[in-house]
Amino acid sequence: MSKYIPGNQKHLSLQDRIYIQNELSKGSSFKDIARFLCKDPTTISKEVKSRRLSDWWHKGTFYNAHNFCIHRYHCKKKNACGKIVLCGVKCASCPTCNQTCPDFEKERCNRLDRAPYVCNGCTKLINHCTIAHKYNYNAKAADRKYRETLSDSRSGISLSRHELRLKDKVISPLIAQGQSPYQIITNHPELDMSVRTVYTYLDMGLFTSRNIDLKRKVKFKPRKVHKTQISDRKVFTGRTYSDFSELHLDSFVEMDTVHSSNDSAKTLLTFFFTKEKLFLAFLMNRNTEGAVRLVFDRLEKRLGTYEFLSLFEHILTDRGSEFGDPDSLETGITGFQRSNIYYCDPMRSGQKGGIEQAHTMLRMVLPKKTSFEFLTQWDVNLIASHINSTPRESLNGRTPYSVAKETFGEEVLKAFQLREIDPDEVHLTPKLIRFNR
Incomplete structure (x- = not known):
């Protein structure tokens, strides 16, 4: 059939x-x-x-x-x-x-x-x-x-040359006067065009005016195209941000990656516990689905399947290609489901703002364009310990380490290879790694 x-x-x-x-x-x-x-x-x-x-x-x-x-x-x-x-x-x-x-x-x-x-x-x-x-x-x-x-059939424009010429006579002189496409379309509804269409035609060079004639065009850099996003859209079924919002969770884990400079393939896989503000980072030799799965398996072996499930039950991440196989991440080494992966909407990093804020502290020690080639997991654990020993206003002046110690227990923090740093010894500059080498 x-x-x-x-x-x-x-x-x-x-x-x-x-x-x-x-x-x-x-x-x-x-x-x-x-x-x-x-x-x-x-x-x-x-x-x-x-x-x-x-x-x-x-x-x-x-x-x-x-x-x-x-x-x-x-x-x-x-x-x-x-x-x-x-x-x-x-x-x-x-x-x-x-x-x-x-x-x-x-x-x-x-x-x-x-x-x-x-x-x-x-x-x-x-x-x-x-x-x-x-x-x-x-x-x-x-x-x-x-x-x-x-x-x-979908290429080209749906206007004749005569129609395009009539619209050009109205639009181009007004752009030369400094008016924006939105202003032109609002004042001239007879054009029967959307603002997005005007921008498209300007980029295609169909009008006498060019996109460089727009007032603010020279102030913006070309938008970066994210070629490393997940291409298989089937993985988002039941895992979108709207599905995640329906759970109304008070506590969950945010996940992301931090990239090295171009001369190194190493990447940091990071986690952020939203309630305890605890930050974790793990060094990966390459930014692939298999490398992420390896970190998950290693954590499950340290913590145990039940403890891993209680800590990482719900994970929110972006649509990077390294997270393109959620089934393998959700399935534990024993074959049982150990987690639930959800994805943010495209170009909405603010939906996981907690981990993005933690990355700003990480970049204090590892600025952008820093090579991770000679970085070790011991160095990464040291950086995470210093970040987690920094008091947070959202925790009423307490540190994420002390809050996580009460919630998770000391054995879990040892499994994460974290330790508490004395307040006067917390160091969040690139010198932290240089002094400990």
């Missing part, structure tokens, strides 16, 4: 086209194919007819392989063109026969003029078929042609 619901109006996929190709080779009708795919037979008919491939087969006489006349095997005409006075060669062997002969009739096949419109599934052997112009349906080629058509 088909997995599709009748009437869903979805486009044909590559799997659908492969099925169509296989069924055509078996000689199935359009009606049978449409019934399985839950489509209308005309959909299958239009698909095959519009995306079939033309194939020229070199069939004909011995001398002229491109003769498509139906009379070519029995024709005895000579000098039909009248160009050569003494010509003893049969016209059927001449390359110009089809163009000059008044009795030319192109050989046709009823199979190509009506369903199935292709040679797929033809009972006549290819070597015995005399039709020169054949058609074949190939699923991959048809899907590629469909993708190209879909892309072309």
Whole structure:
């Protein structure tokens, strides 16, 4: 049975086209194919007819392989063109026969003029078929042609040159006067354009004015494109920030990564307990899904599965590619679920503002562009201990270490390899690591 619901109006996929190709080779009708795919037979008919491939087969006489006349095997005409006075060669062997002969009739096949419109599934052997112009349906080629058509239909703009010129006469002079696109669209509703469209057309160079003519354009740097985000959107099902907000949690864990300079592949995996303000950091040799899983497994072995579940039951993180396999992070070394991973909305780092604030303290010791190549886990533990020994106003002047000690117990903090630092010895500058080397 088909997995599709009748009437869903979805486009044909590559799997659908492969099925169509296989069924055509078996000689199935359009009606049978449409019934399985839950489509209308005309959909299958239009698909095959519009995306079939033309194939020229070199069939004909011995001398002229491109003769498509139906009379070519029995024709005895000579000098039909009248160009050569003494010509003893049969016209059927001449390359110009089809163009000059008044009795030319192109050989046709009823199979190509009506369903199935292709040679797929033809009972006549290819070597015995005399039709020169054949058609074949190939699923991959048809899907590629469909993708190209879909892309072309969405490119360009939906305005004629005359319409674009009329809008340009209004917009460009006002931009030259220092007005913003929002101001122009608000004062001229007859333009029937959105502000976003005006910015897009300016970036495309369709108006006389350019985007550099905008008042604030030169003040902004190009927005960075995050190429390391999770590409598989299926992992966000049931794990979005809205799903997380419905839990109404008072205490949870925020997770993120801190990158080294370009000359080192090492990365810090960081955790932040929102209620206790406790900060943890673990050094990873590379920023990958496997490296994150390794840290999770190591923590579970130190703490035990039950203690790990009680501490890291709910984790909120961003959409970095290193967190792209939540199932492996949520599944413990014994096969039981040890955590629940949720993701912030794109470009909303403020949704996990606690760990971002902790990163500012981390960057006091490890400024940006600092290489982590010679950093050890002992150094990272020392930095985390100093950060956790700093009093917080949100904790009424207490340190995260003292609050976590009351909540989690001293054994848990030992498993985290944290220790309490004397208040006068807390050091949050790059000298902290230099002095301890």
